Amino acid sequence: MRIHAKYRQLLFISSMSITLTFIMSGIMTYVLEGGLIPHFMSAWMKDWGIAFVIAFGLNFFLPVRIRRFANRFKKGQLVVYVLTISFIMTFILSFVLTAVAMRGFIPGFAGYWMGAWRVAFSIVFVLNFFLPQWVGRIVGTLIMKPANTSVIT
Template sequence: MRIHAKYRQLTFISTMSIVLTFIMSGIMTYVLEGGFIAHFMSAWMRDWGIAFVIAFGLNFFLPVRVRRFANQFKKAQLIVYAFTISLIMTCILSFVLTAVAMHGFTSEFASHWLGAWRIAFIIVFVLNFFLPQWVGRIVGKLIANPTKSSAGTAA
């Protein structure tokens, strides 16, 4: 079963958000919970659900604005784009996931959040260089090719 071409962007955003938040939330859960604890999987799935909802919204609205900003830097456009989008997304995601892991804002919140943000930023910055191309290839295979489907129905 193929996905209609008009859903290409939505499919890309969904897939990108799923993969990115799966990796990031797993590593952040490990860091924030202090390793592989007894309830690691349930904490990771909770964090992944929260991160996915936030990342989906950010991936829907943020890239156009960040790309517009990055276009001002002709030679370093890709690096500026990856750096900026990673910085914004990880700031928001790490803030929320740290608050969830710590059950609110405690006196140690800022140090935990900045530590989690640093790790999340490195992960997402690296992922932003190769993940979009990989997800784009997967989505390309899922999208129905209108010329093939119309040629197949005409015969």
């Protein structure tokens, strides 16, 4: 099954959000819940669903703005871009997932959140260097090639 080329960006954003949040939410659930608890899978899937919705929205609107910011730096544009998008996404996602795992704002919430953010940032920062190329290649194989419009005489 091939997908029309006009949906390439939407497919890329969806694939990135699914993959990134699957990995990040699994690790964050493990960290925040204190290991492989009896209801780990259900907690992970709940966290993944929440993280996906947030990440999809962020991946839809943030990259263009962050790319404009990163383009100001002649050297290291990629590093600035990855650092900035990882920082913003993990800041928001770790806050929400910590609040969900702790069932609200408990005493010591900030400490749990900062610990979760540190873990999330480490994961996402590394993933943001490699995952876009991998997802881009997969998306490229799913896109329909335009019909050849040249005329043979």
